[in-house]
Amino acid sequence: MYEIIARTAWSLRRAERILIITGAGLSADSGLPTYRGLGGLYNGCTPEGLPIEDVLSGPMLGRDPALCWKYLAELGRACLKAEPNAGHQAIAELQRLKPQCWVLTQNIDGFHRAAGSPPERLIEIHGGIAPLFCQSCGAESDDLEGHLQRSLPPLCTACGGVLRPPVVLFEEMLPEAAVERLHGEMRKGFDAVLSVGTTASFPYIVEPVLQTRAAGGFTAEINPTATELSPYVDVHLRGRALDILSQLLSHIAGD
Ligand SMILES: [Zn+2]
Missing domain, CATH: 3.30.1600.10 (SIR2/SIRT2 'Small Domain')
Structure with a gap:
């Protein structure tokens, strides 16, 4: 595991444009129940x-x-x-180190903002529970x-x-502004995509991964179990988001 984390950290350090996609598995470490959508x-x-x-x-x-x-x-x-956890904080820290690191989240809890992710580099694709x-x-x-x-x-x-709340309910469209921002950034391309705690294979999760991989970029997934995405990523880090993100960050920030 140490080697695979070190390899992932090395790839992320070299990358400029990074997309981190987060799902319920990240907030589950904050004590929120894992849910598929709402x-x-x-x-x-x-x-x-x-x-x-x-x-x-x-x-x-x-x-x-x-x-x-x-x-x-x-x-x-x-x-x-619930509150943001060390995983949310590690992601916010990575965004401070990497001024072109974006977060795309399915979560509606607002924890990325609370942990310090800059709103201008945060795409909340399912909206939020407040205000x-x-x-x-x-x-x-x-x-x-x-x-x-x-x-x-x-x-x-x-x-x-x-x-x-500005949350996306069933039978509602994804927020247009969020979708446009994602597509705009996808057109510029990403050097690396890291998917964290996502299970659902929505197009807006799969497409950036496949596109980045096809363009020769680095793709990785953090999840305790295999997902539909696993066959398509370079690295599958098996484990809890909170633990692995913290270890990754200490590698990236530390040397
Ligand atoms: Zn009114």
Whole structure:
């Protein structure tokens, strides 16, 4: 393992343009449950007998905001209880060392920002759990915690409209600005791509890896188990994101 970490660190040190893709496995080390998209937080169906994909969907937020918010609130509480871990911090540190290192995350917990990743080099492809905004007038509210202690759905103090988080619900599109930023950076190309704790094989994860590999760049994955991505990366570092990222960083920063 030491050798494979050293080899990965060597490749990352030589790279200028780096993309780090992060998924649920990274935040699992902060105590957040591993979920596939939003839905895996729950096992299949809600007590209401509806698939979680229906309950946490854009149409449901419009039709029955109280029901949708019952589950959004669980996500919100899970995020508020947890904190960024040493893995998030190692990534932020790598971004300080590498001014062209980008983070693309599937996670909605905001932990990359909290750990110090620069917002201008952070693409939150599934949005985030905060700040809430009013669907009617657009006013923002930073007080997720306060709203979760009152009756749901949370309402806008300015106009009475229903508030929502800027998260991508089921049946909603990915945020256009985030997708455009990713594509813009992909056109410039990456010297190295590191996928951390991702399991779902969405195109926006697979494509940068395949493109970088085809162009002769370095690709690596950190995950305790093999994933659909594993056959396509140069290096598969088997283990927890938190441990391996910390070791990688000490190699990269240390010599
Ligand atoms: Zn409003």
